[in-house]
Amino acid sequence: MSAKYLCPILTSFNDDSTINYEDMHGLYDHVLSNGIDGILIGGSAGEFYALNYNEAEELISDAINYINHQSIVIAGTGRMNRMETINLSNFALEKGADAVIIVGPYYSACSQEDVFNYFDDILGHIAGNVYLYNYQDRTGYDISVNTVLRLLEKHNNLIGIKDTHPVSRHSQKYINEILPKYPSFEVFTGYDTNCVPVVISGGAGCIGALSNVYPKLCHDLVSSLNKGDYNKIVEIERKIDKYALFYEAYTPFNPLMKWALNEMGYSIQENCRVPISKLTSDVKADLDAVANRLWRE
Numbered sequence: 350m351s352a353k354y355l356c357p358i359l360t361s362f363n364d365d366s367t368i369n370y371e372d373m374h375g376l377y378d379h380v381l382s383n384g385i386d387g388i389l390i391g392g393s394a395g396e397f398y399a400l401n402y403n404e405a406e407e408l409i410s411d412a413i414n415y416i417n418h419q420s421i422v423i424a425g426t427g428r429m430n431r432m433e434t435i436n437l438s439n440f441a442l443e444k445g446a447d448a449v450i451i452v453g454p455y456y457s458a459c460s461q462e463d464v465f466n467y468f469d470d471i472l473g474h475i476a477g478n479v480y481l482y483n484y485q486d487r488t489g490y491d492i493s494v495n496t497v498l499r500l501l502e503k504h505n506n507l508i509g510i511k512d513t514h515p516v517s518r519h520s521q522k523y524i525n526e527i528l529p530k531y532p533s534f535e536v537f538t539g540y541d542t543n544c545v546p547v548v549i550s551g552g553a554g555c556i557g558a559l560s561n562v563y564p565k566l567c568h569d570l571v572s573s574l575n576k577g578d579y580n581k582i583v584e585i586e587r588k589i590d591k592y593a594l595f596y597e598a599y600t601p602f603n604p605l606m607k608w609a610l611n612e613m614g615y616s617i618q619e620n621c622r623v624p625i626s627k628l629t630s631d632v633k634a635d636l637d638a639v640a641n642r643l644w645r646e
Contacts, residue, residue: 350548350574350575350577351575352544352548352552352553352554352555352571352574352575353386353387353421353553353554353571354385354386354544354554354555354556354557354560354567354568354570354571355385355386355387355388355389355421355423355537355554355555355556355560356380356385356387356388356389356556356557356558356560356561356564356567357389357392357393357394357395357425357539357556357557357558357560357561358373358376358377358380358388358389358390358392358394358395358412358561359376359394359395359558359561359603359606359607359610359617360373360395360396360408360622361373361376361607361616361617361618361620362618362620362621362622363618363620364618364620366620366622368404368407368408369617369618370411371616372616372617372618373408373411373412373415374415375615375616375617376561376610376615376617377412377415377416379564379615380560380561380564381416381419381420381564383564383565383568384564384565384568384569384572385420385560385564385567385568386420386421386554386568386571387420387421387422387423387447388412388416388420388421388422388423389423389424389425389450389556390408390409390412390422390423390424390425391405391408391409391424391425391426392425392450392556393425393484393487393513394558394561394602394603394606395408395425396603396621396622396625397425397427399622399623399624399625400622402428402433402437405426405428405437406437406440409424409426409437409440409441409444409446410440410444412424413441413444413445413446414444418445421447421448422445422446422447423446423447423448423449423450423480424437424438424441424446424448424449424450425449425450425451425452425482426438426441426449426450426451427450427451427452427453427482429454429455429456431467431470431471434451434471435471435474435475437449438451438471438475438477438479439474439475439476439477442475442476442477442478446477447478448477448478448479448480448508448509449475449477449478449479449480450479450480450481450482450511451468451471451479451480451481451482452482452484452487452488453467453468453481453482453488453490453492454467454488455487455488455489456489457489458489458490459488459489459490460490461490461493461495461496464490464492464493464496465496465499465500468481468496468500468507469499469500469503469504472500472503472504472506472507473503473504475506476506477506478506478508479504479506479507479508480507480508480509480510480511480535480537481497481500481507481509481510481511482510482511482513483510483511483512483513483514484511484513484539485514486513487513491514492510494522494523494526494527497510497523497527498526498527498530501527501530501531501534507534508533508534508535509534509535509536509537509553510523510534510535510536510537511537511538511539511556512536512537512538512539513538513539513540514538514539514540515540515543517538517540517543517546517547517550520536520538520543520547520550520552521546521547521550521552523536524536524547524550524551524552525550525551528551535552535553536551536552536553537552537553537554537555537556538552538554538555538556538557539555539556539557540555540557541555541557541558541559541560541567541589541592541593542589542590542593543555544557544567544570544571544574544589545570545574545582545586548571548574549574554571555567555571558595558596558602558606559589559592559593559595561606561610562592562595562606562609562610562613562644563588563592566585566588566589566592567589569581569585570582570585570586570589573585591642591643592643594639594642594643595609595643598636598639598643599628599632599636599639601625603621603625604619604621604625604626604627604628605628605636605639607619607620607621608628608633608640609640609643609644612640612644612645613644
């Protein structure tokens with residue numbers, strides 16, 4: 350196996366809501382020095398939807414320049430405006446991103462034909478590697494296996510998909526029905542707890558936010574999978590299952606992870622962008638038992 354664990358990096362915002370690039374550089378160093386295979390900049394964990402176009406360009410450009418080919422860099426470039434998606438994607442690829450990842454239009458109640466037409470158009474205008482981002486809970490629709498296959502018939506630059514679906518069987522259907530025809534197509538799960546079954550089934554790995562807080566553990570999981578070390582896989586998976594409480598104890602998880610990293614001694618501002626609020630002292634008090642369980646051990 351050659352599974353990878355990629356980190357959808359959090360974004361550190363100053364009190365005035367600007368991006369703290371010194372913190373971002375520290376976060377890149379933190380996850381990469383602990384063995385994470387690559388960075389997804391401008392993903393859901395990074396609150397991409399709250400960035401304006403110029404901020405997205407700046408964040409992507411800075412990450413590519415700072416990481417400087419030390420690892421894979423994938424840029425989240427999905428925007429609600431079609432031309433912004435195309436332009437931001439080509440900008441990222443020209444700057445040196447290894448690929449871009451594009452979430453489909455959200456809010457609209459798209460049919461599968463709408464989804465196909467959208468990505469068919471977008472892929473035809475992007476000069477580089479593209480991953481689809483399937484996140485039905487946020488977009489309101491699923492990208493079907495058939496839609497992916499239709500796109501693959503036309504576009505050589507479509508190289509994979511991140512499937513943020515809670516049921517591992519959903520990702521396995523992509524693997525089972527697409528890889529026999531397109532063996533190089535990469536299927537990543539967006540759920541840390543689904544990494545093991547997805548990789549065993551033939552998936553490419555995980556793009557999971559727990560790697561912000563526990564990058565070495567996530568690296569060790571895919572390393573153990575690649576080696577076939579069953580005992581180590583079981584040991585790590587039980588820890589991953591425990592740390593999944595990050596996603597359940599507070600919604601959304603972003604401010605909880607920022608608080609955890611701050612308390613663990615990493616430089617990150619706890620601020621988030623509207624509509625997500627920074628954790629108040631009262632909320633932290635309510636979450637004290639959770640903090641004790643997750644990172645104060």
